[in-house]
Amino acid sequence: MNSKDVLKKLNDLKKTMPDLMIKELSYGFFSTVYVVAIETVCSTDRINDFILKFFGNKRNSAKKNININKDLQQFVPGINKKTIKDFDNLLYFLFSGFTVIIYGETFLAFETRASIDRGVNPPTSEPVTRGPKDSFNENYNTNLGLIRKRVKSTNLVIDELTVGRESKSKVAVIYMDNICDINVAKRIIKDIEDIDIDGIFDINYVKELIRNQNYTFFPTMIVSEKPDDTCKNILDGKIIVMMENSPEVLLLPTFFINFFQNNEDYYRKPFFVSFVRIIRILSFFISIILPALFLSLLTYDHEILPTSLIINFAAQRNNIPFPTIVELCILLFVFEIIYEGDARTPSSSSTSLSILGALVLGDAAVNAGLISPIVVIVVAITSISSLLSVFQEMQTPIRFWRYMLLIFVLFFGIVGLGVGCTLLLINLCTIESYGKSYLSPFVPFDLEAQGNAVIRRNLRHLKFRKSYLSNNHVRKG
C-alpha cells in the first residue's frame, strides 16, 4: 500500500464525502504526517486533545529521531490502536470512527469514536416489572459488555463476522463452547457467512436472511433486547446472534414453548409463574380458535349450546342486518385498524385512540343495531388474548390461523374447525429450528424437561439443562 496512492484515493473520495477530513501536518524535519478522519463518526475533541495536540507540540515536530508508532503510543491514551494493511481496511476503520495517521508508509488507526449512541435504557418491546431494567442499545461494544459482565467465563465464545458488501456490518455469534451444540453454532455461522447482500442494518435483516426451510408463519427465532434473558439463554445452550447498530439479539434455536416463557418468570414464585404460563398458552389458543368456534356454534352447530345461551344469542341477533361472519369480519377488521393505529401512535395519544376505538365504536355499533353485543365480546376476548403473547412475533401466526380457521368454519362448521386445528397441529409438528423439533419438549416428549416448560419447578429442582437443546454439560445445579 503506497501512501501516495492512498492519499490520492482519499482526496478523490473527499469530493463526494464532505465529512472526510484530511489534515496535513509537519512532523520532524521536512517530514509530513497526514491525519485522516470522518468528522461525523469521530469525536473532534478526542482528535484535537490527543492527536493534533501531539503534532502541534513544537518539541515533537522538531524531533530528530522519529518513531511515530512508539511516540504516539506514549502520548495518545487510547488503547485501541490498529495497524492498517490495505485500503479497504483503512476505509473500514475510518467509517468505524478511527482516526488514521499516515506517516511515510506507516498507517496507524486510533480509536476516536464519537459517542453517537443512546445510553443503556429500559427495554421497550418487552416491558419489565421485576428484575434488571437494562436493555441492549445500538452500540455493539456496550451490548457485548452487557453480556460479558453477566457471564464472566472464558468459555463464552464470540465469533465475529462481517456481513454486507457495502455496509460491512459486524455480526457476532456468541455461545458457550462447553455447553451449546457446536454443530448448531457452525450451521448458524455458515448461514450468516452465506448471506450475500449489499447491506444489513438491523438484526431482523439477519433473521430473514438466515436460511429457513420451514413453511410456516410461526416464528422460529426469538428477538430479545434484554441482556438477562440473553445470558440465561446462553447458559441454557442457545446461540446468540448480535450485530452492530441493532438493539436486539437473536436467540437460536427457538421452540414453541419459548414464546410463552419470560426471564421474569424466574423472578417470581414458581406456582404463580406456572399459572401465568398456562393462562398465556390458553389465551394463545383462545385468540386463534374463539372467533371460529363462535361462528361454528352460531351458524352450524346450534345443538351444542345450552338452550338458555342460544336463546340469549338469538335475542341479541334480532334485527341485526348482517350474517354472523360479516359481523365478525367487520369487528376484527376494526380491531386490526385500532391495533395498528395504536402501535404507530405516540403513547400519549394511544390511550385516547383505544378509548375511541374500543368504547365509542363498539358501543355505538351495538346501539345502532349493526353489531350484536356478543360479537363485540367475542372479538374483545380474542384481541385481548392475542395481546397476552410475550413476543410480538406471535401476532403473525395468531392472525393467519385465526382467519384460516374462520374460512374453514365458514364452509364446514365444527368439522372445518376440527380440520383447521389438525392442520395447525401438523404445521407445528413439521417446524424445525436448526434441526431441533419446534414442539420440544412435548414432541418428542421429554419428561425431565417438563419441569421448566409449562410448569416451572423451583430453581433448586432444575438441576439439568434442557437436553433437547444440547447434551453437553447437562448438569447445572
Added chain:
Amino acid sequence: MKKLFVLLGCLFLLSGCFNHRELNDLAICSGLGVSYSENKYTLTLQVVNTSAFDAKSSNNNASFSVYTEEGKTIFEAINKISKELSKEITLTQLKVIIIDDSAILDNLGSLVDFLMNDLEVSLNVPVVTSLKSNPKDVLSVITPNNEINASYISSLIEVNNSKFGNAYPIELSSFFVDYLTDYNNIMLTNVELKESSDIEDNNDVLKNTDNASTLYIDNPIVFNNETVYKLNLDESIVLNTIENNINDNSLTFDCNGGNFSIMVLNSKFGFSKFENNNIYLNGNLKGTVNEYNCSWDLDDDQTLVKLENVIKNSFYDMIDNAFNKSKELKLDFLEIGKFIYNNYTDEYKKIKDVNISLVDFNIVNKISVDLTKQGNLRGDINE
C-alpha cells in the same frame, strides 16, 4: 400445486355451507307435543319468542308461542306449522317431548321412526306424558317469571326426581330402548295441569296470580299395549329405590302413633339373583333423621334400631305391594324382565318360550338400613 388449488376450490365451493343456518333465521322449538286420534296426529310445537329475551326491547311478550296442527303424518303436521312461521323450524333445542297416551297406545311406531330419523333431536330430551290433559294445554301454560314452559317442565322433573321420588325421568334414548325391547314396559313421568279452581281450593293462588293454571308432576305412568296405569307414590318410591334414584330424597314413615322423616344419604339397591322363579332384591339405605315426631326417646340407643326396623318393614311392605300390583296388572314396572334379560339371557328365552308371566315369580327382599341422627331433634339430644 395448481391441481391442489382446484381440488380445494371444488371442496369448498361444492360441499361447503350446505347446513349453514343463521340463528335469527331459526324458529327455536323448546317443546314438542304429540297426540293421536281418528287416524291423525295432532302436533304441538312450542316456539321461543327470542324478542322477549332481548334486553334492549321494552315489550312484554310471552316467552313462547304455541302452534298446533293436525296431519295424517307427523311431517304433514310440521309442514302445516311451518306455513305459519316465517322462520325455519329447528328441533335441536327441545327441552321436553310430551306424548299423549293416545299416541303411545295407538300409533307409537311412526312417532318413534320420526324421532329416530331426525338427527337434530337430542337423545337427552326428557319424554313425558300427560294423562288428564292434552299436550297443547300443557305446553301453553304460562309459567312464573315468564320462563319458557318446556324448560320449566324439565326443571320440575329434575327437582321432583331429586327430592320427592315421584318423577321417573326418561330420556329419549331410554324411551327408544323401552319401545324397541320386549322386556321393558314404557314408563313416563306424568305432567299434569292444576286448573285455577283447584289452585283456589288448595289456597295456592298466591303462588301465581296471573295464570289460569299451573303445572305439577304427578306419579309416573306405565304402559303396555293395552293398559295404562298410574303408579301410586309408594310404587313410585319403590321404582326409584330399585333404580338407585332416591339419594337426597325425603321419606316419611309412621311410628308409634307419630311420624318421622329421613333424608336418604345413600341407597344401593338392586336385584342380585334369579333362581327357581325367585327374584332376590338386596339393598342398603343410609339416611339421617331430619324430623322426628314419635314418642320413643331418641336419646335411647335402641330407638334408632327401632326406626331402622320401621323403615325396613315399610320398604318390605311397599316392595311386596308394588310387586303384587305388577303381577296383578301384568305390567313389569319394577323392571324385573330387564334384569333377567341382562343377566340370565338363556333363562329369559326359556321363560318367554313357555310363556311364564310375572305371576309365577316371587320376590325375596333383603334390606338393611343405617340411620344417623343429626342436630338437636326435639331438644332431647344433648351431645
